[in-house]
Amino acid sequence: MRDADLSILVIDENAIRAQIIEEGLRAAGHARVTVVHEIQGVARTIERVSPDVIVIDLENPNRDMLESMFLLSRSVQRPIAMFVDRSDKAAIEAAVEAGVSAYVVDGLKQERVKPILDMAISRFNAFSRMARELEEARTELESRKIVDRAKAILMKSRGLSEDAAYKLLRSTAMNQNRKIADIAQSLVMAAGLLEG
Amino acid sequence: MTEEADIRVGFVPLLDSAILVSAVVKGFTREEGLVVALRREPSWASIRDRLAVGALDAAHILAPMPIAANLGLFPLSPSLIAPIAMGLGGNAVTVSNAVAGELRDAGAGDTLDAGVVGRALRDVVVARRARGLAPLKFGVVYSFSGHNFELRFWLAACGIDPDRDVQIVVLPPPQMPGALAEGLIDGFCAGEPWNTAAVRAGAGAIATVKAKIWRSSPEKVLGVSRPWAQENAAALDAFLRALYRAALWCADRANHEELARILASPRFINVDPALLMTGLTGAMEVAPGRTVQVDDFFLTAGKAATFPWQSHALWFYSQMVRWGFCSHSPHNTLIARDSYRPDLYRRALRGLGAPLPGANLKVEGALVAPTLVGAANSSLVLGPDGFFDGHIFDPDQIDDYIRSQMDERVSG
Numbered sequence: 001m002r003d004a005d006l007s008i009l010v011i012d013e014n015a016i017r018a019q020i021i022e023e024g025l026r027a028a029g030h031a032r033v034t035v036v037h038e039i040q041g042v043a044r045t046i047e048r049v050s051p052d053v054i055v056i057d058l059e060n061p062n063r064d065m066l067e068s069m070f071l072l073s074r075s076v077q078r079p080i081a082m083f084v085d086r087s088d089k090a091a092i093e094a095a096v097e098a099g100v101s102a103y104v105v106d107g108l109k110q111e112r113v114k115p116i117l118d119m120a121i122s123r124f125n126a127f128s129r130m131a132r133e134l135e136e137a138r139t140e141l142e143s144r145k146i147v148d149r150a151k152a153i154l155m156k157s158r159g160l161s162e163d164a165a166y167k168l169l170r171s172t173a174m175n176q177n178r179k180i181a182d183i184a185q186s187l188v189m190a191a192g193l194l195e196g
Numbered sequence: 197m198t199e200e201a202d203i204r205v206g207f208v209p210l211l212d213s214a215i216l217v218s219a220v221v222k223g224f225t226r227e228e229g230l231v232v233a234l235r236r237e238p239s240w241a242s243i244r245d246r247l248a249v250g251a252l253d254a255a256h257i258l259a260p261m262p263i264a265a266n267l268g269l270f271p272l273s274p275s276l277i278a279p280i281a282m283g284l285g286g287n288a289v290t291v292s293n294a295v296a297g298e299l300r301d302a303g304a305g306d307t308l309d310a311g312v313v314g315r316a317l318r319d320v321v322v323a324r325r326a327r328g329l330a331p332l333k334f335g336v337v338y339s340f341s342g343h344n345f346e347l348r349f350w351l352a353a354c355g356i357d358p359d360r361d362v363q364i365v366v367l368p369p370p371q372m373p374g375a376l377a378e379g380l381i382d383g384f385c386a387g388e389p390w391n392t393a394a395v396r397a398g399a400g401a402i403a404t405v406k407a408k409i410w411r412s413s414p415e416k417v418l419g420v421s422r423p424w425a426q427e428n429a430a431a432l433d434a435f436l437r438a439l440y441r442a443a444l445w446c447a448d449r450a451n452h453e454e455l456a457r458i459l460a461s462p463r464f465i466n467v468d469p470a471l472l473m474t475g476l477t478g479a480m481e482v483a484p485g486r487t488v489q490v491d492d493f494f495l496t497a498g499k500a501a502t503f504p505w506q507s508h509a510l511w512f513y514s515q516m517v518r519w520g521f522c523s524h525s526p527h528n529t530l531i532a533r534d535s536y537r538p539d540l541y542r543r544a545l546r547g548l549g550a551p552l553p554g555a556n557l558k559v560e561g562a563l564v565a566p567t568l569v570g571a572a573n574s575s576l577v578l579g580p581d582g583f584f585d586g587h588i589f590d591p592d593q594i595d596d597y598i599r600s601q602m603d604e605r606v607s608g
Contacts, residue, residue: 061368063241068366093249
């Protein structure tokens with residue numbers, strides 16, 4: 001059996017992350033990749049595709065249910081164990097840190113599973129990084145908006161130019177050892193209270 | 197999770213995380229000089245994996261889990277010890293309104309008595325089979341849980357084979373009330389607040405409770421990474437002292453409202469505090485508008501509620517063997533027994549004046565009334581601690597106990 005013949009099941013409620021993993025596996029030459037987003041009905045999927053490897057988000061609350069299926073011989077013929085070589089502590093740690101959980105059919109050789117796991121770990125990490133960057137970008141955008149509003153308030157109430165309003169915010173922030181956005185936020189809130 | 201934490205502890209949002217949560221929130225751990233990082237976990241599998249790789253040092257876990265872990269029954273099995281229990285009781289069996297009606301018609305009446313309700317349930321199971329209906333489906337929270345084992349024990353003792361006559365499936369606790377309402381399951385055995393939540397949502401009624409199936413029995417323990425415990429003896433002792441003092445605080449009625457508010461907050465269980473009061477006071481709302489006061493529903497102090505009895509560990513082990521999770525051998529029996537560590541409990545609490553049982557094991561089900569027993573430091577009252585069917589479990593006779601249950605299964 002070549003690696004491309006391994007049946008891989010990806011269970012992920014996050015459709016975008018699942019797609020990222022699936023693309024990675026296909027790019028690496030795996031043709032038999034099945035992706036499901038919901039745990040409902042997964043027993044039938046497992047029976048149908050008879051996976052050699054199951055990759056699931058470590059934080060998925062339905063993992064207890066999934067593992068109970070492995071204990072029932074009805075839905076999975078062969079016993080499934082997490083990672084082939086349990087002594088490979090570094091690989092397991094990396095997976096848990098990345099939030100990847102993997103179940104592997106007993107008897108499958110380490111060298112065949114390792115690349116799949118490494119791929120899942122790197123794709124999970126890439127996804128987390130992307131999510132973090134999106135969050136940062138969102139925060140950045142919101143900060144800019146709030147600073148603009150604070151500047152407008154200062155321009156109106158003190159008759160300052162835009163440049164002078166910004167400088168006032170910046171110097172206040174520096175004096176108080178806080179972020180400009182925090183100062184702006186306080187100012188906008190205070191203005192809101194005074195107006196209200 | 198902070199870098200400088202002395203101990204990183206996982207928990208699953210349930211009423212019986214009360215001792216752990218209050219130990220941290222009410223400052224008992226701080227008074228012991230400990231910085232504790234609490235981490236909420238979405239599943240028992242997740243807690244187990246984090247314990248296995250050292251991302252957690254300890255956790256609020258199901259009482260059978262350290263045993264299963266040390267027997268290597270998990271896909272990834274950490275080496276764990278249980279030096280303290282997180283209280284006694286706290287679970288219930290809730291059934292759909294339809295099944296509650298059938299139970300009533302079959303003579304269950306208004307009682308929570310496990311024997312009476314169980315006999316009615318057997319009649320319901322038989323009647324449903326005669327009518328060609330699908331077997332009843334019960335949800336439990338995990339394969340290696342007190343819920344699974346007490347539900348199976350109860351069903352089997354009432355003449356219902358838990359594998360052939362009904363179907364048992366695993367579901368996360370917060371999903372139980374919804375699954376019951378939607379008819380995906382006919383009943384479930386889970387901890388609070390999910391039984392009360394199902395009743396309040398009009399999804400079902402409480403049929404019986406853990407305290408009626410096996411009174412004064414353990415539900416959660418503190419599972420500690422064995423390597424961590426060996427390298428951090430002083431921190432472990434301090435942590436156990438804080439947990440013990442928190443357990444006393446939790447047991448004081450005057451603190452129940454505050455405790456319910458703490459546990460109900462978004463950081464922990466994230467529910468209406470009223471859902472937690474029933475379990476804390478034992479005044480269980482078994483059906484809309486009907487409240488039953490249950491003795492010893494959930495105990496955190498008194499009756500050695502936090503003592504990690506090795507007889508409890510061995511009973512769970514006997515049930516793992518009974519239902520085919522592992523094989524019985526003298527070696528496995530010792531692994532199971534030594535997963536619970538009363539010696540560490542005594543070592544940590546000696547200076548606190550806590551009543552410390554002198555024995556590591558007791559005969560389960562022998563005490564039919566509250567009984568004064570020998571203990572170091574101060575007097576200790578134990579019991580009643582019976583199984584509902586009147587059988588006793590003598591850990592010295594575990595071979596016979598397992599054999600008789602297995603024989604029963606084959607002949608049944």
